[in-house]
Amino acid sequence: MTNIHKFAHISDCHLGAHRNPVLRKLESTAFEKTMNKCVDEKVDFIIISGDLFHSNIPNMAVVNEAVKKMKEVRDEGIRIYLIYGSHDYSPNETSIVDILDSTGLFSRIVKGRVDDGKLKLEFTVDPETKARLVGMSGRKIGMEQKYFEILDRESLEKEEGFKIFVFHSAVTEFKPDFLARMTSIPISYFPKEFDYYAGGHVHRRIEEKWKGFERVVYPGPIFAGYPQDLEQSAKGEKRGFYMVSFEDVIKRVEFVEIPTCEYSFLEYDASNKNSTQAQEELQQKIQELNVANKVVLLRIRGELSGGKTSDINFSQMRKTLVENGALHVNINRFGLASKEYTSLKVMGEDVREIESKLLKESIGAVKVSNQNLKGEKGSKLALELLDALRQAQKPNETKKNYGERMVNQAIQVLELNEAFK
Numbered sequence: 001m002t003n004i005h006k007f008a009h010i011s012d013c014h015l016g017a018h019r020n021p022v023l024r025k026l027e028s029t030a031f032e033k034t035m036n037k038c039v040d041e042k043v044d045f046i047i048i049s050g051d052l053f054h055s056n057i058p059n060m061a062v063v064n065e066a067v068k069k070m071k072e073v074r075d076e077g078i079r080i081y082l083i084y085g086s087h088d089y090s091p092n093e094t095s096i097v098d099i100l101d102s103t104g105l106f107s108r109i110v111k112g113r114v115d116d117g118k119l120k121l122e123f124t125v126d127p128e129t130k131a132r133l134v135g136m137s138g139r140k141i142g143m144e145q146k147y148f149e150i151l152d153r154e155s156l157e158k159e160e161g162f163k164i165f166v167f168h169s170a171v172t173e174f175k176p177d178f179l180a181r182m183t184s185i186p187i188s189y190f191p192k193e194f195d196y197y198a199g200g201h202v203h204r205r206i207e208e209k210w211k212g213f214e215r216v217v218y219p220g221p222i223f224a225g226y227p228q229d230l231e232q233s234a235k236g237e238k239r240g241f242y243m244v245s246f247e248d249v250i251k252r253v254e255f256v257e258i259p260t261c262e263y264s265f266l267e268y269d270a271s272n273k274n275s276t277q278a279q280e281e282l283q284q285k286i287q288e289l290n291v292a293n294k295v296v297l298l299r300i301r302g303e304l305s306g307g308k309t310s311d312i313n314f315s316q317m318r319k320t321l322v323e324n325g326a327l328h329v330n331i332n333r334f335g336l337a338s339k340e341y342t343s344l345k346v347m348g349e350d351v352r353e354i355e356s357k358l359l360k361e362s363i364g365a366v367k368v369s370n371q372n373l374k375g376e377k378g379s380k381l382a383l384e385l386l387d388a389l390r391q392a393q394k395p396n397e398t399k400k401n402y403g404e405r406m407v408n409q410a411i412q413v414l415e416l417n418e419a420f421k
């Protein structure tokens with residue numbers, strides 16, 4: 001008789017994503033609860049499919065806390081395997097993930113090299129269960145696809161035993177509608193017949209199958225990397241991770257919910273109202289919400305028939321909610337505009353969407369011969385460049401080093417040359 005083994009599949013922890021002290025505390029609570037559950041359930045190992053941290057060099061207090069927790073887990077004999085995500089990976093800088101990998105706290109399971117134009121990956125074998133793991137890192141848009149294209153799938157498919165493929169990309173066939181614009185990898189680029197495909201990057205819980213791919217699973221974030229994640233949670237999306245039991249094949253796959261806090265969500269359409277009406281109605285609705293000890297998300301949208309958007313007193317609303325006991329308030333009004341005073345022609349759900357729409361609209365005016373700088377490709381590249389240059393100077397970083405880092409990142413984005421790691 002064989003032993004039943006167990007592993008936990010976690011993704012997108014985004015530790016260090018929040019500056020707000022309340023959200024930061026919730027984020028760390030979610031991680032702590034997740035790790036505790038893994039210890040209680042006596043899992044053999046944990047897989048983290050990318051974005052453990054929100055950036056490659058996160059706040060050290062956040063790192064310290066996470067390391068302490070993971071050390072506790074390791075002291076119970078539980079192994080931790082992970083890959084970079086798109087957030088904690090940097091093409092030209094050492095990531096905190098590399099440092100912690102060097103200490104043996106966890107092991108980064110992306111091992112391989114490009115040989116004769118083929119990407120050959122090596123398996124990491126878990127010493128106790130003999131599960132065989134292979135990982136593909138998340139990275140800059142464009143590069144992940146390139147590596148998938150040259151992946152030597154045959155050698156991976158030939159390997160015997162219980163096999164897990166760990167990745168940090170959206171799969172084209174399973175991409176939720178709201179991610180329509182996200183780069184994705186067709187399922188045909190993945191090696192077939194692995195026992196489990198441990199996905200990350202898509203911030204939604206997904207369990208899918210396809211011919212030759214029995215179990216493609218995304219746990220989604222354990223808490224939230226972005227305000228949209230909070231909004232999804234507020235709308236009822238459950239957060240947590242997957243627990244998988246196996247012998248030589250999978251016996252059971254189960255989602256373990258990790259509830260971190262309660263939410264309250266209000267969506268308000270201000271269309272055909274003037275600013276005074278909208279203000280009054282909103283204030284009224286807000287008073288009626290039960291917000292005590294909850295994270296409150298407001299989404300205000302529509303086009304005001306009169307008055308300015310700035311006539312609406314959002315700080316007063318925020319104050320009311322806090323007075324009524326809200327833990328934290330997030331007001332999204334990117335979709336709110338005014339008929340009389342519209343200077344913005346572009347509306348969207350968030351900053352990124354607005355930027356992307358603006359770039360797409362304006363790219364036609366760019367007069368260059370390089371095809372990569374034109375059309376869809378060009379606007380994508382511009383968006384990436386914007387992301388790279390948006391990063392703030394780090395605490396201890398000199399102006400000179402910051403300047404150099406920005407230049408290097410811009411070069412990386414534009415030339416897209418990097419080593420496989």
Ligand SMILES: [Mn+2]
Nearest residue numbers: 012051201225
């Ligand atoms: Mn993520």
